[in-house]
Amino acid sequence: xxxxxxxxxxxxxxxxxxxxxxxxxxxxxxxxxxxxxxxxxxxxxxxxxxxxxxxxxxxxxxxxxxxxxxxxxxxxxxxxxxxxxxxxxxxxxxxxxxxxxxxxxxxxxxxxxxxxxxxxxxxxxxxxxxxxxxxxxxxxxxxxxxxxxxxxxxxxxxxxxxxxxxxxxxxxxxxxxxxxxxxxxxxxxxxxxxxxxxxxxxxxxxxxxxxxxxxxxxxxxxxxxxxxxxxxxxxxxxxxxxxxxxxxxxxxxxxxxxxxxxxxxxxxxxxxxxxxxxxxxxxxxxxxxxxxxxxxxxxxxxxxxxxxxxxxxxxxxxxxxxxxxxxxxxxxxxxxxxxxxxxxxxxxxxxxxxxxxxxxxxxxxxxxxxxxxxxxxxxxxxxxxxxxxxxxxxxxxxxxxxxxxxxxxxxxxxxxxxxxxxxxxxxx
Amino acid sequence: xxxxxxxxxxxxxxxxxxxxxxxxxxxxxxxxxxxxxxxxxxxxxxxxxxxxxxxxxxxxxxxxxxxxxxxxxxxxxxxxxxxxxxxxxxxxxxxxxxxxxxxxxxxxxxxxxxxxxxxxxxxxxxxxxxxxxxxxxxxxxxxxxxxxxxxxxxxxxxxxxxxxxxxxxxx
Ligand code: FES
Ligand SMILES: [Fe+2]
Numbered sequence: 033x034x035x036x037x038x039x040x041x042x043x044x045x046x047x048x049x050x051x052x053x054x055x056x057x058x059x060x061x062x063x064x065x066x067x068x069x070x071x072x073x074x075x076x077x078x079x080x081x082x083x084x085x086x087x088x089x090x091x092x093x094x095x096x097x098x099x100x101x102x103x104x105x106x107x108x109x110x111x112x113x114x115x116x117x118x119x120x121x122x123x124x125x126x127x128x129x130x131x132x133x134x135x136x137x138x139x140x141x142x143x144x145x146x147x148x149x150x151x152x153x154x155x156x157x158x159x160x161x162x163x164x165x166x167x168x169x170x171x172x173x174x175x176x177x178x179x180x181x182x183x184x185x186x187x188x189x190x191x192x193x194x195x196x197x198x199x200x201x202x203x204x205x206x207x208x209x210x211x212x213x214x215x216x217x218x219x220x221x222x223x224x225x226x227x228x229x230x231x232x233x234x235x236x237x238x239x240x241x242x243x244x245x246x247x248x249x250x251x252x253x254x255x256x257x258x259x260x261x262x263x264x265x266x267x268x269x270x271x272x273x274x275x276x277x278x279x280x281x282x283x284x285x286x287x288x289x290x291x292x293x294x295x296x297x298x299x300x301x302x303x304x305x306x307x308x309x310x311x312x313x314x315x316x317x318x319x320x321x322x323x324x325x326x327x328x329x330x331x332x333x334x335x336x337x338x339x340x341x342x343x344x345x346x347x348x349x350x351x352x353x354x355x356x357x358x359x360x361x362x363x364x365x366x367x368x369x370x371x372x373x374x375x376x377x378x379x380x381x382x383x384x385x386x387x388x389x390x391x392x393x394x395x396x397x398x399x400x401x402x403x404x405x406x407x408x409x410x411x412x413x414x415x416x417x418x419x420x421x422x423x424x425x426x427x428x429x430x431x432x433x434x435x436x437x438x439x440x441x442x443x444x445x446x447x448x449x450x451x452x453x454x455x456x457x458x459x460x
Numbered sequence: 461x462x463x464x465x466x467x468x469x470x471x472x473x474x475x476x477x478x479x480x481x482x483x484x485x486x487x488x489x490x491x492x493x494x495x496x497x498x499x500x501x502x503x504x505x506x507x508x509x510x511x512x513x514x515x516x517x518x519x520x521x522x523x524x525x526x527x528x529x530x531x532x533x534x535x536x537x538x539x540x541x542x543x544x545x546x547x548x549x550x551x552x553x554x555x556x557x558x559x560x561x562x563x564x565x566x567x568x569x570x571x572x573x574x575x576x577x578x579x580x581x582x583x584x585x586x587x588x589x590x591x592x593x594x595x596x597x598x599x600x601x602x603x604x605x606x607x608x609x610x611x612x613x614x615x616x617x618x619x620x621x622x623x624x625x626x627x628x629x630x631x
Binding site (some may be wrong): 224227232383399412 | 508510511512513514515518521522523524525526527528529538541542545547548549550551620621622623624625626627
């Protein structure tokens with residue numbers, strides 16, 4: 033690969049930065065070696081999202097999740113404590129939980145029938161003499177726990193590295209933005225309905241970039257913006273406390289967010305004319321509750337702020353016309369699986385919920401007006417990287433000379449790439 | 461659900477129903493969007509529920525997630541408008557589709573309103589890749605006179621692990 037750029041002294045050489053230029057090598061999207069180093073340096077060491085507290089409302093509830101290439105059980109035991117286990121029978125390895133979701137005081141492997149309490153403890157009795165009396169004295173017959181599990185503001189994460197820093201230290205400045213999402217409702221938030229799953233023939237980092245790319249909307253989503261903002265009509269009030277400007281914020285440790293006024297209605301709590309006079313009063317009531325509970329500044333942020341948040345490496349929370357939570361994992365350098373959920377205030381009134389779902393379906397997911405066009409762009413980029421020998425570098429320098437980067441600059445992506453470079457270099 | 465038709469008295473025959481369904485599917489294959497929209501009543505409910513983690517279909521489009529939900533034809537018209545702009549990059553270039561319909565069963569018929577179900581299978585080719593979508597559709601047709609129109613459609617997509625996009629022309 034022809035390199036015309038200075039190698040970052042401590043980095044991989046694939047992310048090259050100067051005071052006014054920032055390039056990423058396209059091999060980072062195509063090479064199997066890079067993916068292996070990402071597995072070791074990122075997915076085996078970072079805090080990864082496993083689920084939302086609302087998915088396990090009661091003791092004994094469980095969900096099955098694929099996280100960082102592992103098949104996991106995320107559950108609560110009889111006392112209500114949270115656990116994450118590898119979904120692999122200690123006997124010979126069969127999947128212990130085969131449903132995606134349920135409630136159970138114990139788990140029984142279907143192969144030979146070993147059973148486990150939902151706190152992971154082995155719970156089968158054998159006839160005397162079958163195994164030694166002190167069988168399982170070292171815990172070898174218990175379900176294996178994921179080394180670390182922790183939650184923040186209702187979002188739960190695992191880490192496969194027992195020595196990792198605490199979740200709170202890891203989240204750094206992103207903590208406050210998780211709290212903003214949790215602050216939407218006095219009674220908490222909940223995942224609505226099932227998971228949306230789809231695949232994209234592109235490298236996972238292209239979806240990282242796209243998820244908080246404020247630059248592409250007017251091109252890629254022109255038909256959506258035309259339809260929604262022009263045909264339906266945008267909000268009258270924007271985001272006065274931020275001067276109606278969308279900005280990017282580096283939150284530390286590779287996390288970043290873009291935040292600014294929303295061009296569309298937000299069920300919490302930004303009215304658009306299409307919702308009618310009744311809707312105006314309802315939204316005003318939601319806003320009043322927010323202001324009473326959170327104070328004016330935070331209430332405005334919740335109501336009027338449109339946010340695309342990345343928690344490094346692969347949790348995206350888009351708090352836009354609806355709230356989506358999504359994660360995605362590489363299966364191959366050029367192929368990823370995407371999981372996406374809708375998040376909403378718990379027990380939201382039916383017609384509010386309907387407004388939110390309309391918004392969600394219009395824009396997001398494989399049947400929406402935006403996601404398919406994003407995927408088209410990602411796959412187009414990926415296909416063209418076969419030209420990488422001659423055309424080997426991506427440019428991520430937009431707005432580097434600005435002190436306060438705008439949302440349609442690329443500072444948020446640079447924050448991601450610097451952390452990526454640091455971690456992948458260490459895994460070299 | 462076993463309302464057997466007496467052929468002589470039926471307002472609309474099984475053959476009429478099939479002919480209508482084949483035509484609706486063919487209009488999608490031919491990308492004749494405007495004629496396709498005319499197969500639907502203005503107040504049609506067009507709904508493709510999502511599958512929950514319990515492997516059940518969502519039941520209430522106003523309170524649960526769907527893959528597509530429109531309470532009337534306006535939503536379909538918006539989609540057609542968008543397809544025609546040529547600026548939805550996911551649908552331009554357009555996919556070549558081939559719809560097949562089978563196992564058409566009339567479930568009930570009352571005063572010219574016909575409830576039916578059928579299995580469908582669509583092959584879609586675009587950018588050198590072929591994808592397929594299949595499932596069952598449940599429709600209510602208004603056959604009280606004049607052109608037959610769909611007044612209600614619930615589409616069950618059985619292979620809901622979707623690559624990139626599912627749009628009206630896949631269904
Ligand atoms: S593999 Fe689970 S009981 Fe044998
Ligand atoms: Fe986008």
